[in-house]
Amino acid sequence: QQASGTALANVLVLGTGGTIAGQANARAGNAYDSGKVSAANLIAAIPGIDKLAEISAEQISSIGSQDMNDKVWFDLVKRIRAAIDNKEVDGVVITHGTDTMEETAFFLQNVLDTDVPIVLVGSMRPSTAIGADGPANLYDAMRVASAPESRGRGVLVVLNDTIHGARWVQKTNTTSVQTFRSPDAGPVGYVDTGSLRFLQPAVAIKTAKLKLPDAPPLPRVDIIYSHANMDAAEVEDAVKRGAKGIVLAGVGDGNSSKGAIDALAAAAKQGVVVVRSTRVGSGYVNRNVEVEDDKLGFAVSLDLNPQKARVLLELLIANGITDPSAVQQAFAQP
Ligand SMILES: NC(=O)C[C@H](N)C(=O)O
Numbered sequence: 001q002q003a004s005g006t007a008l009a010n011v012l013v014l015g016t017g018g019t020i021a022g023q024a025n026a027r028a029g030n031a032y033d034s035g036k037v038s039a040a041n042l043i044a045a046i047p048g049i050d051k052l053a054e055i056s057a058e059q060i061s062s063i064g065s066q067d068m069n070d071k072v073w074f075d076l077v078k079r080i081r082a083a084i085d086n087k088e089v090d091g092v093v094i095t096h097g098t099d100t101m102e103e104t105a106f107f108l109q110n111v112l113d114t115d116v117p118i119v120l121v122g123s124m125r126p127s128t129a130i131g132a133d134g135p136a137n138l139y140d141a142m143r144v145a146s147a148p149e150s151r152g153r154g155v156l157v158v159l160n161d162t163i164h165g166a167r168w169v170q171k172t173n174t175t176s177v178q179t180f181r182s183p184d185a186g187p188v189g190y191v192d193t194g195s196l197r198f199l200q201p202a203v204a205i206k207t208a209k210l211k212l213p214d215a216p217p218l219p220r221v222d223i224i225y226s227h228a229n230m231d232a233a234e235v236e237d238a239v240k241r242g243a244k245g246i247v248l249a250g251v252g253d254g255n256s257s258k259g260a261i262d263a264l265a266a267a268a269k270q271g272v273v274v275v276r277s278t279r280v281g282s283g284y285v286n287r288n289v290e291v292e293d294d295k296l297g298f299a300v301s302l303d304l305n306p307q308k309a310r311v312l313l314e315l316l317i318a319n320g321i322t323d324p325s326a327v328q329q330a331f332a333q334p
Contacts, residue, residue: 009090009146011053012083015039016072016104017063018097020134022126032126034064039095042127046135053091053146065097065104065122070216073107077212084114091117091145095138098122098171098179101157105166106308109155110315111212117150120157124177133160133177140191152202153188163189163198167334170281170305183282184303210315210330218314221245223306225279226256232263238272239263245273245313249306254278254285261291268297273322275331277301277309287328299327 015021017035021042024032040057043049060079061072076094083089096104105120112118121141123134141158144150155166159180168182182188189198222238224246238246246267250256254276256264268274276298278285285300287293293300301309309331316322316330 009053010088011055011091011093011142011145012080012089013039013043013055013057013093013095014076014079015042015057015059015095016061016065016068016076016097018065018095018101018122019126020095020097020121020123020138021062022128024126024128032128034097034126035062037127038062042095042134042138045127046139049139049142052139052142055142063097065100068097068100068104070218073104074212074216076104076108077111080108080112080114080118084112084116089116091119091147091150093138093141093145094118094120096120096122098124098159100307101180102166102169102171102305103307103311105155105157105169107311107315109166110210110312112155115152117145117147117153118155119145119150120155122159124159124175124179143191143196147196149196149198149202153198156188158191161190161192162187163191167308168303172281184284210319212315213318219244219317221247221273221310221313221317223247223249223310224260225249225306226251226260230257230260232259235260235263235267239267239270243272244317245275245310247301247306247309247313248274248276249279250276250285251279253283253290254300255290261296264298265296268324271322273313273317273324273327274298275301275309275313275327277304277306279306281305293324297324299324299331302331304331 021037022032022034023036119141121137125132157164157169164182165188168185172181173179220243222243224234264274287300
């Protein structure tokens with residue numbers, strides 16, 4: 001049963017920008033500009049998409065997702081909540097740049113309380129490129145967002161025929177159209193010319209674990225990238241500039257040099273929330289294996305990469321959850 005009682009699902013498309021809305025301007029040079037084409041015009045250019053759903057399109061922002069920020073996130077939440085509360089929609093599609101798509105997806109999953117499908121979509125080639133991938137991706141996202149079987153699966157990402165879950169998806173290639181992967185969990189489904197299929201039945205993903213403050217910004221959480229020959233400087237700088245939390249993009253199993261770990265322990269003692277993640281790109285970060293987390297007052301990110309650990313930690317601190325064991329428990333929730 002659709003929100004409006006009509007045969008087609010009602011899908012709200014919210015444009016934020018990105019390469020999917022990018023346009024080359026040959027006269028201005030070789031680079032293309034992100035976020036030039038409105039979501040409404042992207043939809044209008046796709047033959048047959050109007051047969052999939054009753055579509056309405058609105059623009060939230062027109063930016064490359066390298067510039068994604070708290071204000072756009074708060075605006076998205078406000079609009080989506082209103083659409084769901086007013087029973088306007090059966091599904092939501094968000095057009096978005098790919099660079100920070102996984103962060104927006106994971107952010108929304110943590111604050112939206114709904115089983116309505118929320119689908120993020122982007123492209124790797126601008127809308128004016130030969131073989132632009134945006135139209136097919138947007139068509140597929142519309143199929144996913146309008147399908148009853150997509151309900152209750154949390155926030156989804158659709159690109160290149162593949163459906164991913166917000167917790168696991170990562171951008172893994174700088175330029176390839178096959179860039180989104182879920183290294184630790186695999187995709188949740190596929191959408192191609194012939195079919196839309198999920199690999200597992202929906203296991204209600206607990207959305208909205210956390211409250212969103214009334215207005216941005218979220219508390220400052222810095223990511224510190226670990227490397228050979230590392231000292232304490234980056235950690236100390238983060239503390240000096242007022243970071244309330246630090247995520248370590250550690251080497252290997254979330255490790256770092258003695259100097260950096262000592263500085264993180266000192267920061268934790270002062271009340272900065274420290275979460276160890278990894279720069280590796282896949283795998284779990286385990287507690288108390290190479291680093292004495294219990295003793296030093298750290299939490300670990302488990303399967304969350306540094307950029308998603310940062311999003312979760314911002315939200316936890318905003319909700320007053322700063323005790324390392326409470327932070328650890330929150331990271332463990334699927
Ligand atoms: N393919 C893309 O969308 C990259 C672009 N820089 C963005 O994230 O907006």
